[in-house]
Amino acid sequence: MxxxxxxxxxxxxxxxxxxxxxxxxxxxxxxxxxxxxxxxxxxxxxxxxxxxxxxxxxxxxxxxxxxxxxxxxxxxxxxxxxxxxxxxxxxxxxxxxxxxxxxxxxxSDPRNPLWHDRIAWALISADRQISDAEQAARTAIGLAPDEAHHHFTHGVALEQLGHIDQARQALLTSLRMEPGNPVAQHRLAVLNGEAQPEHPEKKKRGGWKMFGKR
CATH class of the missing domain: 1.25.40.10 (Tetratricopeptide repeat domain)
Known part of the structure; x- marks a missing residue:
């Protein structure tokens, strides 16, 4: 000892x-x-x-x-x-x-919004149960409404569901909270037909703040 x-x-x-x-x-x-x-x-x-x-x-x-x-x-x-x-x-x-x-x-930790965000990205990346991904993103927003990346996730899920106007609004909300985020800027440009899409999970990093010291 x-x-x-x-x-x-x-x-x-x-x-x-x-x-x-x-x-x-x-x-x-x-x-x-x-x-x-x-x-x-x-x-x-x-x-x-x-x-x-x-x-x-x-x-x-x-x-x-x-x-x-x-x-x-x-x-x-x-x-x-x-x-x-x-x-x-x-x-x-x-x-x-x-x-x-x-x-x-x-x-294990149902009140952590970022775990709901992780469910959303796991489903989006698997290209399945996108309505569940959208629900998970909304749950994350409900738990942490001021986190820009949750609105970004929600926007991507809404886009996958074909709700383009709502997706655009979600991305604009994310950018109002974090104006300089190039990932959200690019995603919005894609929705507006101004850029080519990239794989969102590979580019998104905001959701991993939760692993810092609390």
Missing amino acids: TDRAPAAARTDLGVARAAALYEQSDFERARTILEPVLNNLPDSADGWILMARLKLELAQPDQALEAATRAMPLAPEDSRPLALASRALTLLGRHEEAINMAYRAVV
Whole structure:
């Protein structure tokens, strides 16, 4: 026990340093700091959650899924690994698993609006049950009406349903809250016939603020 306490303290410090670099968008340097920390003490749930976030930012969804899976038994009451795994599974094209994992995150923490947003994106990316995706986006807006990315998600779902005027209004609402967001600007330009579409899930990042410290 006497040896483990200092090791745990060093782990906490290393995770905190890596998290600070993550917030500065220095993802590669954060990864190089975090990897030896987890090698030395691999039962840090916060460490694996952060590693999953980093691997998503570094476009390594397979490794993000592995890190999120490592975190799940270490923090069984924490919904974040479930949502991280869902996003990684979406990026890997494993849509049914991504949807199921997103619903598990909502069951674990039903008041977190971003988990409802994750359900919406899992369904949109799978191109199925878009009406459920639209409902999930509306639930997220109801829980956090001032978050611009929820309105963006809602706009994309409405577009997929063919409700173009409502989609345009949702995107305009998102841009009123976050005027400089290039993703929402581009999506609105697509609706207006002024730009070519891109895959929305690959471009959207706003929904992942929830993995920061609360």
